[in-house]
Amino acid sequence: MSFGPNERADVVIIGGGVIGLTIARALSQRGIRQVMLIERGRPGSEASWAAGGILAPQVEVDHQDEFFRLACASRDLYPEFAESLKEETGVDVELDTTGTLCLGFTPSDEEELRRRHQWQTGAGLQVEWLTGDDARRLEPCVAANARCALRFPRDIQVENRRLVDALVRSNEELGVQLVINTAVTALRIKDRRVCGVETSNGFVAAPIVVVAAGAWSSLIDSPSLLPIQVEPVRGQMLCFSADPHIARHVIYSPRGYLVPRRDGRVLAGSTAERVGFDKRVTDDGVSAIRSMALEISAAIASLPIIDSWAGFRPRAPDDLPVLGPWAEIGGLLYATGHYRNGILLAPITGLVIADAIVDGDFPANLKAFSPNRFRQIQGQYHPA
Ligand SMILES: Cc1cc2nc3c(=O)[nH]c(=O)nc-3n(C[C@H](O)[C@H](O)[C@H](O)COP(=O)(O)OP(=O)(O)OC[C@H]3O[C@@H](n4cnc5c(N)ncnc54)[C@H](O)[C@@H]3O)c2cc1C
Incomplete structure (x- = not known):
């Protein structure tokens, strides 16, 4: 035109x-x-x-500020947003409210998660402390050496595509x-x-x-x-196929995350690279994401990789x-x-x-x- x-x-x-x-x-x-x-x-x-569709302001945050409040407010608009889009268009955006786990593997991870648990409960936010065994009871795929976890029931996910x-x-x-x-x-x-x-x-x-x-x-x-x-920050992603499903929660480690989708795909991410507008998926990126995913769950070892991609996060200074x-x-x-x-x-x-x-x-x-x-x-x- x-x-x-x-x-x-x-x-x-x-x-x-x-x-x-x-x-x-x-x-x-x-x-x-x-x-x-x-x-x-x-x-x-x-x-x-390219995104993972995670709606999780609480998972990685250690204090309340304007950004945290903005992010929580936006997350809390999602149920209404998803519902109205479905009414208008018939498209189900697969808002999944199961929640998010964040695993700790080392004593210093545990210390960090304890601090996060303490300030967030003190601030009246919803967060649950889990032992490694609690986490494995909830999600049997969680690695045997995960020693503790936080569960964020209000941090959720959407199918962004x-x-x-x-x-x-x-x-x-x-x-x-x-x-x-x-x-x-x-x-x-x-x-x-x-x-x-x-x-x-x-x-x-x-x-x-x-x-x-x-x-x-x-x-x-x-x-x-x-x-x-505003600069591009490349993020690479891997996509595994799981049948039957391996998890219901989004699961974070200190190094990355797994996002189980309703159709059996499991997304694993990501990298943060300042390489301009180069959208390639690299061997190093695939290997780093695969190791991170294996740390969260040994079950990943038997899942085929069915897709991979990269996208550019828009970052201000x-x-x-x-x-x-x-x-x-x-x-x-x-x-x-x-x-x-x-x-x-x-x-x-x-x-x-x-x-x-x-x-x-x-x-x-x-x-x-x-x-x-x-x-x-x-x-x-x-x-x-
Ligand atoms: C690997 C990865 C994982 C991520 N995971 C998450 C997540 O789990 N949760 C989350 O909240 N966020 C996530 N993000 C971040 C999120 O994807 C971005 O912040 C968000 O998509 C930005 O949306 P946008 O519309 O600004 O940009 P884009 O989706 O990039 O859209 C910008 C559009 O502008 C168009 N455009 C550019 N220049 C012009 C022009 N001159 N004229 C006309 N059109 C133009 C482009 O073609 C493009 O379609 C992730 C990002 C990546 C890369």
């Missing part, structure tokens, strides 16, 4: 991953008529496809214009306001633009864009998401940098960005995630 000279939208969203799709849906549900989402390839075929599928269908039903195989090459900016996007198929005028292009968010050309790089209006350019918003938690953070991102656009409201408690924290002073970044 190519755009005519009068092509316009009320809001253009750049990028059709879980973040762009969730924002488009939320805006349309809030009554914005002409929402256009522009995706370079197929929607949901990058990080949102089904989620993307449901979001695409929901957007179609709502009348969002999904433009595929079209890359946004630049923003057009006049008098410090955004007025549209240049694409591989022509210009689209729009008074509001949301950059939700994941690991590619810093590659869109424009003066006065965010003065930081301080590891935090970048959400909301960019003060330097009117009408320009960011929703990127979701790094290791974009599936988890999708529902809350949709709400926050839709509120910012529809009501002009960006909550003060989300300031830590505002792009304005990166305003430049003499080449240094400082919190806004």
Whole structure:
């Protein structure tokens, strides 16, 4: 397709991953008529496809902060999010609420897990202490040398590929214009306001633009864009096939995780590599993930590997998401940098960005995630 000279939208969203799709849906549900989402390839075929779908803010965290609260709030939106997507589209996103285990193997792992258990129970969060034997009674596949575990009953998982599928269908039903195989090459900016996007198929005028292009968010050309790089962090994954199933919980070790899917697949991840946009699965990556998976469960040794892949987590320099209006350019918003938690953070991102656009409201408690924290002073970044 190519755009005519009068092509316009009320809001253009750049990028059709879980973040762009969730924002488009939320805006349309809030009554914005002409929402256009522009995706370079197929929607949901990058990080949102590669992910493990774990929705687990509690597993790895050692203190409460704004990020932890945001992540828990988003996780707790999931039951309603999944249910409404099913009603709208018929797609079951396989939200699995069995919970997550985190295993300890060494005395120092045990010490760490005890600390986590203590602060989380002290903070009124749900978490259970298990001995190694308790863990094996719950999940017989757990390694014989696991000495203890934490169980997080509220840390859950979703089938992220089904989620993307449901979001695409929901957007179609709502009348969002999904433009595929079209890359946004630049923003057009006049008098410090955004007025549209240049694409591989022509210009689209729009008074509001949301950059939700994941690991590619810093590659869109424009003066006065965010003065930081969102960089790709490669994650490799292996997929085993288990018949019968080997586990029901998501199971973490200090080195990685296993995610049992409803259809018998068991995902194992992952790596975190700064190798640019190189999407190869490497021998070293496969070997590291396989060893990590074997540490969690010897049962992995007999399972065939049926697939492997890699994807790019979008990472901002301080590891935090970048959400909301960019003060330097009117009408320009960011929703990127979701790094290791974009599936988890999708529902809350949709709400926050839709509120910012529809009501002009960006909550003060989300300031830590505002792009304005990166305003430049003499080449240094400082919190806004
Ligand atoms: C191996 C791995 C495991 C992970 N596991 C989890 C997990 O268990 N739980 C969790 O919460 N998160 C997980 N993540 C992180 C999560 O996948 C990401 O944070 C999330 O998918 C980011 O979503 P996104 O929409 O921003 O990016 P993406 O899904 O990458 O989407 C960005 C889209 O923008 C498009 N695009 C880019 N540039 C342009 C342009 N110029 N014009 C038009 N379109 C453009 C791309 O084609 C792409 O479709 C994992 C990631 C990886 C790689």
